[in-house]
Amino acid sequence: MIKKILIVGGVAGGASAAARCRRLNEHADIIMYERGPVVSFSNCCLPYHISGAMEEDKLILMTPDKFKAWFNIDARINSNVIAVNSDEKYIEVENTITGDVTKEYFDALVLSPGSNPITPRFNGLEDMPHYCLKTVPDVSKIMSFITTNSPRHITVVGGGFIGLEAAENLRERGIEVTLIEGSDQIIPFVDKEMSFIGQSELVSHGVEVILNTRVESFAKGKVILQTGGEIETDAVILAIGVIPATGFLKGSRVDLTEKGYIKVDENYQTSAKSIYAAGDAILVSHQITGEKIPLAMAGPANKQGRLIADHINGRQILNKGYIGSGVVKLFNMNIASTGMSEKTLKNSGIDYDVAYAAPPSIVGIMPGMNLVYSKLIFEKQTGRILGAQFASRGASDKRADVVATAIKANMTVEDLADLELCYAPSFGTGKDVVNKIGYVASNLNDGSVEQVRFTELYSLLAYGEQVIDVREEVEYAAGRLKGTRNIPMSSLRSRLDELDMNRTVYVHCRTGERSYNMTRMLKSHGFDAKNVAGSYEFTRIYEETQQNIDPSRENILIGAALGCASDFGE
Amino acid sequence: MIKKILIVGGVAGGASAAARCRRLNEHADIIMYERGPVVSFSNCCLPYHISGAMEEDKLILMTPDKFKAWFNIDARINSNVIAVNSDEKYIEVENTITGDVTKEYFDALVLSPGSNPITPRFNGLEDMPHYCLKTVPDVSKIMSFITTNSPRHITVVGGGFIGLEAAENLRERGIEVTLIEGSDQIIPFVDKEMSFIGQSELVSHGVEVILNTRVESFAKGKVILQTGGEIETDAVILAIGVIPATGFLKGSRVDLTEKGYIKVDENYQTSAKSIYAAGDAILVSHQITGEKIPLAMAGPANKQGRLIADHINGRQILNKGYIGSGVVKLFNMNIASTGMSEKTLKNSGIDYDVAYAAPPSIVGIMPGMNLVYSKLIFEKQTGRILGAQFASRGASDKRADVVATAIKANMTVEDLADLELCYAPSFGTGKDVVNKIGYVASNLNDGSVEQVRFTELYSLLAYGEQVIDVREEVEYAAGRLKGTRNIPMSSLRSRLDELDMNRTVYVHCRTGERSYNMTRMLKSHGFDAKNVAGSYEFTRIYEETQQNIDPSRENILIGAALGCASDFGE
Structure with missing residues (x-):
């Protein structure tokens, strides 16, 4: 039996392993080292x-x-592990208060060092109060700044989990917030069109969101952007990303990738005997692609951490690979994702298709109903999710x-x-959102319906294609897309002669359900009909967000939406 | 291609099929017959x-x-289908307003007649305003009675979905409610100890719940019970159960079971050619046992309905059998179930075990945290859920x-x-409830821990067995079980000499997590230790509910609970 187990890192992976x-x-001696002043804190709760x-x-x-x-x-704080000797099986630990370095031998070693926030050396950063949000001391410093200085405006750099939650919680405190993101979308774990739904929620709660923009430098009281623009601000939170905190492994026999991630096998064993690794600092295998990916969750x-403890103690462990699941709350909007996104599928070689739907979260006539904007990605032919x-x-x-769970x-599908x-009416609908997106995907996969995506509407409308909106007249009057024609589902069967049979008919409605019905109907009558996946609802949010990003853009939206349409055949 | 499709029943199954x-x-003619005055209403929403x-x-x-x-x-209301001729392929339909009977031929017939509420012929029922809650006219009558008579008290008979939701919604209106149930538990889709959690919520919101009691008869202003007791009441809602509304099939070639359910094959085809059936009136195959069961959901x-439409139109359909999933909201308590309960497993011959846990719904330190009382049932050896x-x-x-989804x-497990x-902190915990109950079950299944159930505590304590409560002293002082000894987890390792090594040590804490740790520890030190599954939290609710049912019973509970115990090692 193993006699002495050392654990580097005292948060999620390390504490679980311990x-x-x-x-x-x-009966083993178990010592857990944490370089910060606290062990086992909830880093996910810090923004709150x-x-x-x-x-x-x-x-x-x-x-x-x-x-x-x-x-x-034996949990030791302020204890920075600075070196690992995998041949002689010991580690060197620096006491960050006294500077003393001690040596500790191990029979098994678990590395769960986590990651460090990236802080580029911006010019002028020293003139701007700036913070990370990764540890309890980090959040203490932010709170101390806020209570002392009552800032009017804070800039958050980075639109990932930490940046988003920081922006929300600052805003909830009444502080003005600008969120700057270098890429073309926030919420990186979803695809762009889904991220726009979250962005729209941020904007409607007063958070300014700037995409495609990087910070150039800082000056007293302002952020200078690479675009040349400036933002007057009182402080900055840098949530640009993280890098594995694995510097102390250089010179050990624990193999790292170029970017510093620890390489592990299916049992979370590193290249060095009796040394395991877990958490943000390792790469895991993706269940679907087999690719090695970081998964900082x-x-x-x-x-x-738990599986490593099992393996150390002679148990077999289950590792089917990872798929990645995540959720973020942005004010009242909840955005969740699992498995692969289109972005991650791009270079996978997998032939996939996408279904959209926006069914009600609970029975449409109950108080508290909201749409669930849904996107399902599946493999063509096999239908594998x-x-x-x-x-x-x-x-x-x-x-x-x-x-x-299904993946x-x-x-x-x-x-x-x-x-x-x-x-039950307070929890869902007789056919739940998941069933419905499964139906939509099944219909696509067995050829019952053909679709174009709502994002293709821009070019279809620009080219004057035949796009029919089958919502009822009252809905169309309240809000519609320029260049579409309204023939409500309730009269379309008797108005087929108004359609040009020699051209494709693109059909949309509010969420894609009525238009699916009508696409089937038109095909039975000999039309080449295609459903517009995502329909008006997805288009509306997409277009509103685009307008917010670039108000000079031509607007294809007239009016807005007409609440719930359960009276209209959905 | 099929030319004429008739559908009997215009609610869930029928409307979906249509x-x-x-x-x-x-191009087919589709006629849907509904015997009531409205089609496609939300029967699940009626109580609300x-x-x-x-x-x-x-x-x-x-x-x-x-x-x-x-x-x-063509949806026809007030149209009661009174006979089916499966040889000549026609049905007879009575107009319930005029009494006229017409004949309609079909190529395919879909039967989705649903069920009727059971209304026993109680003596004196005519002297008591009494209602069912199955249709829109039913709920209109109830509302008319309430608004006209402003009743002080209403009695609900039957503790299934309808009875429960009726009781809750009457109470929400401020009416006093007594719920009478003939068996030893309400919420029949869960096991008794889980039903007590819901019962406790009803009681705390002022609903009187009477178990093991049937109605004998009625008199003016009162319900007379078989126990001899009486309840003064202004009206009664009868939610005793339902029977399939299949009387019209007698004499047809559509085979029924003794209880009147329609027999169907895996394609939902009845014994008669071109006749299908769906919904409350059929029996389906259970995925796990293969047994034929009704599933009125x-x-x-x-x-x-959807699959029948597929089969009628020449498509292959998927039918892997049913598992049954349900949820009910009782005031603020949500009770959900899926798959088999212990009750339904009793005569299955399957060798099963049960895991209990009560993890937090979201991160324990976030506002809005609640425990999730959890029970998982799995097959021994294989671990199949x-x-x-x-x-x-x-x-x-x-x-x-x-x-x-996992089942x-x-x-x-x-x-x-x-x-x-x-x-994310607002949605769950790093290890979710489902992961945790999976861990508990895995530990049981691989022999890492042995357990007794909390319901066995009664006899263990009565026999003076060695039951150790490892919660902290402050928790024990606030509420405990008579006959238990408190040795907190934080000092147990140094107080092993206080335990009798020659007798089994039964260990409990608040939810079973700390006691699991201590059971492992004690075994390592040579003790025969068993974890009390369900621990104090399940016992407390069980005991409080038992006290409510029979106040004369000896109470094993002293004090109550001490809120959240996230400070105490869970």
């Missing part, structure tokens, strides 16, 4: 301290005293969780349609 | 009209005019949906532990 090691091995949703003392889940009393684990880190994205003021997370089980999910 | 038939076959959560006109989803305009479907009915039940003020439905995919579910 506790599980103790459960499986009561800014808005006041959570008190600072609650962020710290465990103390060294508790680790000792409850698990007989708490859930996988916890799981890896590859990924899904959901955005809603209702429950997006549960739909993504169901699809995550793990290698299910197909037909299997999604077949699922028996819980239904 | 719409899908139209999509697949633009009572509390005022929903207006009556919204209950009706579709009208015959809309069916005609949108789908070119909207989701399966919708799905069956058989069923799960969740009760929480947080999201129960999403956990049941994930397990429902459909024949996953094991190890697979549950391996799932990658969406996590």
